[in-house]
Amino acid sequence: MTLKARWLVQPPLTPQAKESLAAFSPILGQILFNRGYATDAAARAYLRGKSTFDTSPWQLTGIETTVTRIRYALEHAEPIAIYGDYDVDGVTATALLVQTLRALGADVRGYIPNRFDEGYGLNPEALDNLKEQGVRLVITVDCGIRSPDEAAYARTIGLDLIISDHHHPAAGELPPALAVINPKQPGDTYPDKDLAGVGVAYKIAQALIEASEQRIPGSRDMASRSVLRDTETHDTETLDSLLDLVALGTVADLAPLTGENRVLVRKGLQIIRTTHRQGLFALANVAELSLPRTTATHIGFVLGPRLNAAGRLDSALAAFELLTTTDVLRAGELAQKLDVQNRERQAKTRTIQEQAEKIALAEDPDALLLLAVHPDFNPGVVGLAASRLVDLYYRPAIVGQNGEEFTRCSCRS
Known part of the structure; x- marks a missing residue:
């Protein structure tokens, strides 16, 4: 049996939309209307890559508790673990928060479970290991929203747990964590519900940097400082320098490129094209990709699959290390490894x-x-x-x- 594709033809401009979009050519007006932009203001914001709503991270439920707890850990030198997922979204989210916290002087490490040995999400054995290493605070990225039992277990062994995720929570049940950051949770007022896991991690970094009285010059980690630009930059520039990770994770996770995602990815592509991230240089080199010409398509079909290959066949820690290392030789080794794994995956x-x-x-x-x-x-x-x-x-x-x-x-x- 052969099933034929059904073509869905968009309706023509309504009279009201035609009047509102009169400043644009008929073809561009129709395209804008097809994409849901029926007013002049909305269309111009879309074309300029601007958000039409408030994107302050302080609208997220639990963000104040999260920032307060992280700052306490910074002030008291408590070890922190960022617990991620093994896909590109989870790996980039882990790298983003690890580098942000290192730049603020934190004792922080990334943890990504092995797909084959541990499976997806939080697990008690990993929490036990982190506890034995002296970790006091665990922050999940791109996972944890459906792990109520594991969250309860973390509490019993004395671990403070903050869950950040973008997946839909189970009906009527949130994990008993210290804080849950997820725009999809009931009652959350953040206007954009389609952020990827790395997008949610970025909002945490944004709130943390806005609230922190510490500055990058106090960092003990020179590698993170090089990624987060020089010590004299403003907070906006510091955050923008992380948007290459946001673009990689958002596109690779197939998050809709609308709303804030489109704004973040557009800025992130600009960062990728002039990247200071050694791992991206190396990965683009083995993939024979010209970074100055990188588009979302290249993320989806060139960079993303190579970063994903590590977690699909072995451990995603190789991809995490690639995105965080500043060692030229190590970056080259890891990029070659991911390229080989991608061929095996294919x-x-x-x-x-x-x-x-x-x-x-x-x-x-x-x-x-x-x-x-x-x-x-x-x-x-x-x-x-x-x-x-x-x-x-x-x-x-x-x-x-x-x-x-x-x-x-x-x-x-």
Whole structure:
């Protein structure tokens, strides 16, 4: 059975929108209208890359508690851990907060769980290990919103936990953390609900830098200071220098490039094109990418897949180190490693796609849902294989790995 794509043709300009957008050419006016901009002010803000709403981080529920607790840790030299996810969004969010806190003099380390040994999100064993290392404060990025049991466990072992995430919380249940930063949580007044995990981390950094009386000159970490520009810059320039990470994570996570995301990514691309981040130089070099010409497409199809490859096949810590190192030789080694892993990921994806295709169509070639599971499928790339099946057959697809106790699947439609 062949399913044909349905073309959704946008409606023409309404008379009111046509009048409001009269200053623009008919074609540009129609494009702006198609994208949801029906007034002159909204259209001009879109074209200039400006937000049309208040983007102050202080609107986020829990942000004051978060900043107060972090500043207490800074003042008392308490060890802090940033607990991230193993995709590009989580890795960039981890790098962003680690570098921000190091620049403010914090004793901070990044922690990203291994996909194969630990799975997604918070886990008690990792919390125990961090506690044994002397960590007093754990801040999650891009994960944790659906980990109420783990949050409760952190409290029992004496860890203060701040959860920052962008995923939807479970209905009627938030983790019992010291603070939860998530624009999607009930009652949160932040106007943009579509920030990626790295975008939420950026809002924390923004609030922290705005509130902090400490300045970059007091930093003990010269590497972070080099990434966060020189010691005489204003807070805005300091924050803008982190937007390359925001752009990488936002685009790679397929967050909608509208609202504040579009503003942040647009600025982030400008930072990438003139980057001071050694890891990006090295990664672009192995990918044969000209950084001054980088677009969101290059993030999605060149840089993002290479950064993601580490977490899909092994440990995402290689990608994290690449984004935070200032060592030229080490950056080159890591970039080469990620490039090789990306090639391996591509080969595994093709193999699994072919096998999944045979399994899914074996009994019913006309099935409206494609389902394929096998013990040998790599759980790090089953989602990519499912996406390929959707593109090929225009049907929802589920591809997964049979384990001894569980079958873990990725669904795409």
